[in-house]
Amino acid sequence: MAAFIVRMGPLVVLWLAVCLSGSRAVDRGNFKTCNQSAFCKRQRALKTGQSPYRALLETLELTNTKLTLQLINDNNKVRLLLELYRLQGNMTRVKINELKPLKPRFEVPDVLINDPPTEPLSLLSQDENGVVLSLGADTQRLIVSAKPFRLDIMEGREVLLSLNSRGLLAFEHLRSRKDTLSDTDGAEKKEETDAANEQAEGEETVKEDEKAEDGMWEETFKSHTDSKPNGPSSISLDVSLPGVEHVYGIPEHADTLKLKTTDGGDPYRLYNLDVFQYELFNPMALYGAIPVMLSHSPQRTMGLFWLNAAETWVDISSNTAGKTVFGQMLDFVQGSSEAPQTDVRWISESGIIDVFIMLGPSPNDVFSQYASLTGTQAFPPLSALAYHQCRWNYNDQEDVAAVDQGFDDHDIPYDFIWLDIEHADGKRYFTWDPHKFPQPRDMLQGLEDKRRKMVAIVDPHIKVDTNYKIHNEIRSRGFYIKNKDGGDYEGWCWPGNSGYPDFTNPEMRAWWASMFAYDQYEGSMENLYTWNDMNEPSVFNGPEVTMHKDALHRNWEHRELHNIYGLYVQMATAEGLVQRSGGAERPFVLTRAFFAGSQRYGAVWTGDNAAEWDHLKISIPMCLSLGLVGVSFCGADVGGFFKTPSTELLVRWYQTGAYQPFFRAHAHLDTPRREPWLFGPDNTALIRDAVRQRYALLPYWYQLFYHAHQTGQPVMRPLWVEYPQDTATFSMDDQFLLGKDLLVHPVTEEGARGVTAYLPGNGEVWFDVHTFQKHNGAQNLYIPVTMSSIPVFQRGGSIIPRKVRVRRSSSCMEHDPYTLYVALNTKRFAEGELYIDDGHTFNFERQKQFIHRRLYFANNSLSSRNLAPGSQFTTLSWIEKVVILGASKPNKATLRMSDGMESLLDFEFNASMSVLTLRKPGVNAGMDWTIVLQ
Amino acid sequence: MHCHIVITVVFWSICVDSQKIRGISLSYKRFYRERQSFLCIDGSKLMSFDHVNDDYCDCSDGSDEPGTAACPNGRFYCTNLGYRPHYIPSSRVNDGICDCCDASDEDNNSHTPCRNTCRNLGQRERADVQSQMRTLDEGLRLKQQIIQESVLIWQEKQAQLLDLQRVADDLQTQLDNLRQQEAKKNEEVEKLREAELEARETAENNQNRTKSPLNIFQELDSNRDGSITLDEVQAKLIPIPDEGRGLSEDEAVVLLGGAHQVDLSRFEETLWTSLKMGDRVMIKERLRGVPSSVAEDDTYIKAAMSAAEKVAADMKKVEDSYETVYMEIRDLREKLATDYGEHREFLLLHNQCFQLKVNEYIYELCPFNQVTQTGTSGAEMSLGKWGSWTGTPENRYCQMKYEGGEPCWQGPSRNTVVRLICGTETALRSVKEPSKCQYVMELQTPVACQQAQRKQGVHSEL
Numbered sequence A: 001m002a003a004f005i006v007r008m009g010p011l012v013v014l015w016l017a018v019c020l021s022g023s024r025a026v027d028r029g030n031f032k033t034c035n036q037s038a039f040c041k042r043q044r045a046l047k048t049g050q051s052p053y054r055a056l057l058e059t060l061e062l063t064n065t066k067l068t069l070q071l072i073n074d075n076n077k078v079r080l081l082l083e084l085y086r087l088q089g090n091m092t093r094v095k096i097n098e099l100k101p102l103k104p105r106f107e108v109p110d111v112l113i114n115d116p117p118t119e120p121l122s123l124l125s126q127d128e129n130g131v132v133l134s135l136g137a138d139t140q141r142l143i144v145s146a147k148p149f150r151l152d153i154m155e156g157r158e159v160l161l162s163l164n165s166r167g168l169l170a171f172e173h174l175r176s177r178k179d180t181l182s183d184t185d186g187a188e189k190k191e192e193t194d195a196a197n198e199q200a201e202g203e204e205t206v207k208e209d210e211k212a213e214d215g216m217w218e219e220t221f222k223s224h225t226d227s228k229p230n231g232p233s234s235i236s237l238d239v240s241l242p243g244v245e246h247v248y249g250i251p252e253h254a255d256t257l258k259l260k261t262t263d264g265g266d267p268y269r270l271y272n273l274d275v276f277q278y279e280l281f282n283p284m285a286l287y288g289a290i291p292v293m294l295s296h297s298p299q300r301t302m303g304l305f306w307l308n309a310a311e312t313w314v315d316i317s318s319n320t321a322g323k324t325v326f327g328q329m330l331d332f333v334q335g336s337s338e339a340p341q342t343d344v345r346w347i348s349e350s351g352i353i354d355v356f357i358m359l360g361p362s363p364n365d366v367f368s369q370y371a372s373l374t375g376t377q378a379f380p381p382l383s384a385l386a387y388h389q390c391r392w393n394y395n396d397q398e399d400v401a402a403v404d405q406g407f408d409d410h411d412i413p414y415d416f417i418w419l420d421i422e423h424a425d426g427k428r429y430f431t432w433d434p435h436k437f438p439q440p441r442d443m444l445q446g447l448e449d450k451r452r453k454m455v456a457i458v459d460p461h462i463k464v465d466t467n468y469k470i471h472n473e474i475r476s477r478g479f480y481i482k483n484k485d486g487g488d489y490e491g492w493c494w495p496g497n498s499g500y501p502d503f504t505n506p507e508m509r510a511w512w513a514s515m516f517a518y519d520q521y522e523g524s525m526e527n528l529y530t531w532n533d534m535n536e537p538s539v540f541n542g543p544e545v546t547m548h549k550d551a552l553h554r555n556w557e558h559r560e561l562h563n564i565y566g567l568y569v570q571m572a573t574a575e576g577l578v579q580r581s582g583g584a585e586r587p588f589v590l591t592r593a594f595f596a597g598s599q600r601y602g603a604v605w606t607g608d609n610a611a612e613w614d615h616l617k618i619s620i621p622m623c624l625s626l627g628l629v630g631v632s633f634c635g636a637d638v639g640g641f642f643k644t645p646s647t648e649l650l651v652r653w654y655q656t657g658a659y660q661p662f663f664r665a666h667a668h669l670d671t672p673r674r675e676p677w678l679f680g681p682d683n684t685a686l687i688r689d690a691v692r693q694r695y696a697l698l699p700y701w702y703q704l705f706y707h708a709h710q711t712g713q714p715v716m717r718p719l720w721v722e723y724p725q726d727t728a729t730f731s732m733d734d735q736f737l738l739g740k741d742l743l744v745h746p747v748t749e750e751g752a753r754g755v756t757a758y759l760p761g762n763g764e765v766w767f768d769v770h771t772f773q774k775h776n777g778a779q780n781l782y783i784p785v786t787m788s789s790i791p792v793f794q795r796g797g798s799i800i801p802r803k804v805r806v807r808r809s810s811s812c813m814e815h816d817p818y819t820l821y822v823a824l825n826t827k828r829f830a831e832g833e834l835y836i837d838d839g840h841t842f843n844f845e846r847q848k849q850f851i852h853r854r855l856y857f858a859n860n861s862l863s864s865r866n867l868a869p870g871s872q873f874t875t876l877s878w879i880e881k882v883v884i885l886g887a888s889k890p891n892k893a894t895l896r897m898s899d900g901m902e903s904l905l906d907f908e909f910n911a912s913m914s915v916l917t918l919r920k921p922g923v924n925a926g927m928d929w930t931i932v933l934q
Numbered sequence B: 001m002h003c004h005i006v007i008t009v010v011f012w013s014i015c016v017d018s019q020k021i022r023g024i025s026l027s028y029k030r031f032y033r034e035r036q037s038f039l040c041i042d043g044s045k046l047m048s049f050d051h052v053n054d055d056y057c058d059c060s061d062g063s064d065e066p067g068t069a070a071c072p073n074g075r076f077y078c079t080n081l082g083y084r085p086h087y088i089p090s091s092r093v094n095d096g097i098c099d100c101c102d103a104s105d106e107d108n109n110s111h112t113p114c115r116n117t118c119r120n121l122g123q124r125e126r127a128d129v130q131s132q133m134r135t136l137d138e139g140l141r142l143k144q145q146i147i148q149e150s151v152l153i154w155q156e157k158q159a160q161l162l163d164l165q166r167v168a169d170d171l172q173t174q175l176d177n178l179r180q181q182e183a184k185k186n187e188e189v190e191k192l193r194e195a196e197l198e199a200r201e202t203a204e205n206n207q208n209r210t211k212s213p214l215n216i217f218q219e220l221d222s223n224r225d226g227s228i229t230l231d232e233v234q235a236k237l238i239p240i241p242d243e244g245r246g247l248s249e250d251e252a253v254v255l256l257g258g259a260h261q262v263d264l265s266r267f268e269e270t271l272w273t274s275l276k277m278g279d280r281v282m283i284k285e286r287l288r289g290v291p292s293s294v295a296e297d298d299t300y301i302k303a304a305m306s307a308a309e310k311v312a313a314d315m316k317k318v319e320d321s322y323e324t325v326y327m328e329i330r331d332l333r334e335k336l337a338t339d340y341g342e343h344r345e346f347l348l349l350h351n352q353c354f355q356l357k358v359n360e361y362i363y364e365l366c367p368f369n370q371v372t373q374t375g376t377s378g379a380e381m382s383l384g385k386w387g388s389w390t391g392t393p394e395n396r397y398c399q400m401k402y403e404g405g406e407p408c409w410q411g412p413s414r415n416t417v418v419r420l421i422c423g424t425e426t427a428l429r430s431v432k433e434p435s436k437c438q439y440v441m442e443l444q445t446p447v448a449c450q451q452a453q454r455k456q457g458v459h460s461e462l
Helices: A010-020 A038-045 A184-201 A325-334 A363-374 A397-409 A440-449 A469-477 A506-514 A558-580 A613-628 A647-657 A680-696 A698-711 B026-032 B118-208 B213-220 B230-236 B249-255 B264-269 B271-277 B284-288 B292-337
Strands: A053-062 A066-073 A079-087 A091-098 A122-127 A130-134 A140-145 A150-155 A158-163 A218-221 A224-227 A235-242 A246-249 A268-270 A292-296 A301-306 A312-318 A341-348 A353-358 A387-389 A416-419 A453-457 A490-493 A496-499 A528-532 A589-591 A603-605 A663-665 A736-738 A742-744 A754-759 A765-768 A774-776 A779-784 A792-795 A798-802 A818-823 A830-836 A851-858 A861-866 A879-885 A893-897 A902-905 A907-910 A915-919 A929-933 B037-039 B046-048 B075-078 B086-089 B237-239 B281-283 B354-358 B361-366 B370-374 B380-389 B399-403 B415-422 B427-435 B438-445
Touching (some): A038 A312, A038 A341, A053 A079, A053 A122, A053 A130, A079 A140, A091 A363, A235 A353, A246 A613, A292 A363, A301 A341, A301 A363, A353 A363, A363 A698, A387 A680, A397 A440, A440 A453, A469 A496, A469 A506, A558 A589, A613 A647, A647 A663, A647 A680, A680 A698, A698 A736, A698 A798, A698 A830, A774 A779, A792 A798, A792 A818, A798 A851, A818 A830, A818 A851, B118 B292, B213 B230, B213 B264, B213 B271, B213 B281, B230 B237, B230 B249, B237 B249, B264 B271, B271 B281, B354 B427, B361 B438, B370 B438
Parallel strands (some): A387 A416, A416 A453, A453 A528, A528 A589, A589 A603, A798 A830
Antiparallel strands (some): A079 A091, A091 A353, A122 A130, A130 A140, A140 A150, A150 A158, A158 A235, A235 A341, A246 A292, A268 A312, A292 A301, A312 A341, A490 A496, A736 A742, A742 A792, A754 A779, A765 A774, A765 A792, A798 A818, A830 A851, A851 A861, A861 A929, A879 A915, A893 A902, A893 A929, A907 A915, B075 B086, B237 B281, B354 B361, B361 B370, B370 B380, B399 B415, B427 B438
């Protein structure tokens, strides 16, 4: 749910009327452009050219772990401290802070999972122009040029990346306010005095040459004034990427996968905001922010992580953008033109420059590099990967029971039913409406009896009400965020006047987590999980519908850490769910706001989308972008949140959502009901089939999430990640891969009769999972479609386990047998994996209680071998069936167990489709076995 | 499905075969008799009998696995001895959830210990069904009364309609008469008006144009007999300058040249000369400015007009009565045209209203009229006006729809679906709002009881 429309009392209605002025789409006027954001305007006014910064090589210090060096701005003589680290795993960290800031500048805590381990840097050469350092691996060098200051990372003779090559390093040093200066003359006089003083005091003195500009010490947007007691503090750095034409990442934006150049428009903005009815295909900020950008070319994939939680803007320009394909070819043929290059510029309102350069070189290297910094995707409970049924709102217990029964009556599986804000007593989270939900435990037990679960919303705005325990405790413990004058910060949200707990405070988070204990959260049970919405935070009457930047989190202004607030909310909530089970159970928490590192705490959805075909389309690049920067557990509201989908759109959305990581249907309060059985038996059957496809594939999904958890590799991937040389895939965002073995091309056009899918891989083959039809790779393939399904292909060379016995819920499928889909490549080879554990505890990690097996088909035999000899887990599941695609007919099929026992298997062979089906091997899924075809 | 009561349980006493095939009903036993080989029921495949219930799906129709979860389209027969037998999808076999009350869908070795609850369920259901049957019986009895009552009311209404129509006819006749009268009176008034207008014109001519002797003669000749008499002279002329008094007879005689009456030619020689001189006498009206003849006509008009007004007032009264009667007739016709069910059994609900308080709201249903919601503030909101019956094809009278209520924010108008359920008294039982501004009510009433519900209660999926 979310955005701010609701029946909340006349005052709010009036306020809404004023604010929304009846618009159907986003009211852009509510949100700042770069020009309206004083620091962005100031920074963007700086043009490329010679940098005023110079490295003072005589200050260079090289220790085992880092190199430090002072930089001086020749214009104002302010000194900066540069720290360079070579990090394990082919990464370089560049930190720039003021050498002697007036007061400490904010450095973002709790994002890095540890102090990144370093490797020694060695000095290769040094002269008065700079130093050359070895980055160890291969021929990689880091070159520090002194005047002007710039950094280049080279491999051999190639520059991989340059910092400050365009001279846009800019650091607004902290300063004291000079209120006495009221006019320009005064300022100039003062400057002269300063200059005089400076001469007297020598070079160490800072020269104040910046003229006071509007918005440095105070800024007003609409009716909101931002007092800026610390004055200007923004930072900026440019990054050049020679040879790069494609950059990705920096979610969250409702835009294409490949980032666009921002010349002539606004930069991409990263500032967590509750945007009502957001628009597509533009760089406006949305609910979450992950300041990580990936660059990719056929030669190399790299990443850049800008660790800063303040409002951030990212400019992208490219020397090839705008050139026609012909123009590019001409350049290529004539060899005359400069090499392609992408230039990026990062601008943040505050904090320090702390940049992690991930040097790849492969996409997977970048994923593991980033994962080594911020952690990997939380491994969700298996059931969380199944289907979720949500609506704002399921009205009461009876309603919940009726919907639950509806799924059984129509034989559609589901695992979670969700309750939005109306379930709580007057939007007091952790409580239940006494009329609508008088017996929450009975309700939860009713779901538990069918092995199903529930999610109830817990938002971070707390109703200011002295009869509300949560509020009283937070207030009495002093856990609320304070306003600039020191009182508790209050703003309007769903419950009316609300306080906002300071989740950046670890004590507050610990207390919050304790509130999820079964004896604290009344009516809660083991099968109740949590949803954190509105955690940007959303403040209906705040600037840009969020918190005032001068609000205080103990010592730090909200300005410094705005973008990480939502991460902390989810972190504390997930910790609560872990703690309530005594540390045994994996949590499941959905969040709307996020930051780098949020992947460690649960799932993310793309917020309040709309029931429109374009919103279905955009769900693909939005989740792909998130996956590239660590957040694999991503989904969009199936059906669209605002407005009412046509039946065709709803069916197509189910078919797409079934193949996206977080699969939840959701709907706005004002829309008509849209449970899957409300659109006639034919559409019910189509939706049932889509949901069943999801359930059958749960073993594969679970295995992909296990991998994401282990390695940081995205579950849902752009094609270029697996086909990094294939330039045709670089901008593709109408289809995607799940793992590396399934290719999905959703149907996102109304009335489509066919789609053109691109099957990558020269020499590869792909099998249509619905028909088993084989197609060659490296081709655009037109596929006729009906309403019955969307095109999905299994890669030749892969083995995918499925559980084809689809039950009421994923828990009911726990002990069910597996069917292995073996798709042979042209070399008659295939491999895959099988991962099994209890599906919900941390035992897989703590006690190595899991089964992880390698399945491979070679030389006409299919084998299962243990990939984790130290692990121990037993399963009741067995191998029910093996379907081999692209097979030839054997004379016999023999099953061999590790103890030498042999038995013959029945089989069927479909000659027209070359499909061999082996009947009932019957072996336990955790055992070693081999099937030999002769 | 909301329109009927589950009524009856039928028992099958099933002889349990010692080599029972799990998950089939008695009637399907014949397909599994042979024990050597098995032919899928759809005839698609022949296999060895040990493939039956071996937890692997061989038949595309799922018939080889009636007792396992192996086939995606299979079904499992819960015998449920003591309760109601029924099928469940195969996917619910051995899923850790007890679906059949006889516990037959879960293996003994599965993690869920299922108890046989059929006896209890059966007893409870029998009790329920008995009570529902009593309700149905009582409901049907009440419904019969209501139908009879409705017939009477219907006849009464028909009679009332006839009466009203008669009254309307009478009123129509009166109205016609009055219209004629009115027309006549109006005509008279019109005539007088015309005369008046003419007179006014004449008077104006007298004043404004050069008067000819003839004009004056005619003016003075009140009785238009072609001569002017002394009386006429005395009536119309006044002496100058002593306008206060009338002319004496002698003075008049002098003016007429000594005669008692003059014709036009004599007039020209006598009085006309005096008038032309204008020093001894003048015509009265000149002084007053209003021709006396016209002033006199005005009173006639007033009389005529008041007569016409009286007729009009009478007519208004009759018209009002007619209007009232006409409205009554229209209402009655509308009512009589409303679909009150097969036997007009819902007629009695019209003009009644039923209330239910749900949390802070009071809901009111006035069947065939409207649905409203009243909040704590006392503000009343329309949730829809009577639309139509929207029940099932088998029984269209089990559900009503009220439409076109207060519009919703960013949405359509509020509407309400009223489901009718059988009960011994008529009352609003529940109100829900499953989607915003779309309400669902349950109205319990004997009228919704159906004979057919006896049969519908007999559940069998055989």
